[in-house]
Amino acid sequence: MHEVARRGSIGVLVAILLLAEPSVAYAGGGKGKGALNGAEAHGGKKNGKYHAEVSHVQITAGGDRGGKTVKLNPKDPDWEAPACWYEPKTTPKELKEKIESAKPEKRKPEKDEDSGTIFGDLEESNQKAADAVANQVVGLYENYYQTEKYDDYNIDKQGKGMFWEGVRNPNKADDPKADACSEHAIWVPKGKPPKSMPLAVSPKILAQYAYEELPIPGTELSLNPENKQTVNLDTWVWLNKGKFKPVDVTASLDLLDGTHLSATTTAKPTSLTLEPGTDDAKTYPGSGKCVVKNGQLGEEYSVGKKDKTPPCGVRYLRASGQNGSYPLKATLTWKIAWKGSDGSGGDLPAGTFSTTKNMTVKEIQSIVRD
Incomplete structure (x- = not known):
């Protein structure tokens, strides 16, 4: 035949x-x-x-797999794991x-x-x-x-x-x-x-497969003020330093002849982009893209920073209206790299994950006395 x-x-x-x-x-x-x-x-x-x-x-998994994890969306829309x-x-x-x-x-x-x-x-x-x-x-x-x-x-x-x-x-x-x-x-x-x-299995293929298995934590924002945003008052935004740190995954395969193939794929958070959900807002920095500084994305607010400008944050210029809110979108970008057991390695497309938080913004209420 x-x-x-x-x-x-x-x-x-x-x-x-x-x-x-x-x-x-x-x-x-x-x-x-x-x-x-x-x-x-x-x-x-x-x-x-x-x-x-x-x-x-x-x-x-080299990182902590505890809690909910998410899958990254490659920035290159044409890339996907085999x-x-x-x-x-x-x-x-x-x-x-x-x-x-x-x-x-x-x-x-x-x-x-x-x-x-x-x-x-x-x-x-x-x-x-x-x-x-x-x-x-x-x-x-x-x-x-x-x-x-x-x-x-x-x-x-x-x-x-x-x-x-x-x-x-x-x-x-x-x-x-x-x-x-x-x-x-x-x-x-x-x-x-x-x-x-x-498509014979190789460290590079293992690295690409491991990309999908990275234990990426969901993007949960820390805010101050947390629930009560006010017109013309800065809201500080940051990510938990202990949670948002490099994570890695190793994919391995042992062959019959004793050969060991493996690749470790590592993801490192590099930037957080804020989109306020309205044109009546101002972001810090102006681009809305907060980058890692001293291993931290954003800066945690404390009382002594009351009169300072947040390195990462947003200021709403108009109230969201009665029973209304603004969808604050936060997109965290992760840089991806890999290293194989045979000394090979390189970069894979950066990945992102986005989350949205509804922000209710009120006017400052004042009382005028005669």
């Missing part, structure tokens, strides 16, 4: 088999550790859609068992409550047709890995390398772009990482 007809990964084979037997899980059958918190993840169906087994990449990549997944023996276990006769038949009825006969007929298709597909893969491309799944090379397979980014399990890693499992000799394989 023409090569085009055989294109696709083991995952495509399993997707077809899933149509024949809805209860069948991913042919790999094993339990893989998820990327976060050691959560177990399997292949199979999710929300009615086929999804591949997750990556073996492990995530370790939806998939290739990594070592199976030995020759495991691949052979994986494919052979997908044969219909290897699966346990389920009890059919409609047996003997017209519905039962129809279901049996459909199952036989599906099994026939499944056997044909399994046969194609058996031929490919037994004779056409390899010699009996490279069993004689057991321990001398691994088959690399496409895996989906756990955060993009249903992303169609993950189909970019849909080639057949590819044999890679021990100690010879693939240089020409597209």
Whole structure:
């Protein structure tokens, strides 16, 4: 059969088999550790859609993951973490068992409550047709890995390398772009990482994946005055120094030959941009962009600063009206950099997260006495 007809990964084979037997899980059958918190993840169906087994990449957070965290929005709208990549997944023996276990006769038949009825006969007929298709597909893969491309799944090379397979980014399990890693499992000799394989796992890919796992705290503003803003009175704005500090995440993967790949992605807060929500306001500084100074974004207010101008803040020039408010938008920008276990490294697109706080601004009430 023409090569085009055989294109696709083991995952495509399993997707077809899933149509024949809805209860069948991913042919790999094993339990893989998820990327976060050691959560177990399997292949199979999710929300009615086929999804591949997750990556073996492990995530370790260097910062405090306590409390609510948020995901950054890359400033570069065209940048995104890879939806998939290739990594070592199976030995020759495991691949052979994986494919052979997908044969219909290897699966346990389920009890059919409609047996003997017209519905039962129809279901049996459909199952036989599906099994026939499944056997044909399994046969194609058996031929490919037994004779056409390899010699009996490279069993004689057991321990001398691994088959690399496409895996989906756990955060993009249903992303169609993950189909970019849909080639057949590819044999890679021990100690010879693939240089020409597209999207082969590397420190840079690990760093890009880790970008999405950064434990970024939600942008919670500290204000003074906190709840009662007054026309022509400065409001000081700052961020908690202990909470808004550099955070990092390490993504790592151990290969069969003892090679350890990892990348640490670090995020550092660099600026806070204030948008008052009305033209009748003044920001400090005038650009509205507060930068880090002495490791602090903004400056905490104290009584001794009563007559000083805030380095980061806002002054409203008009009351927000009865039962009204101004939406003060605060956007925190984080600089992102990474460093790989092989000495590689660089910058990734800066990321932002925005929050809005409704500001009620009142006029100063005064009493005139005769």
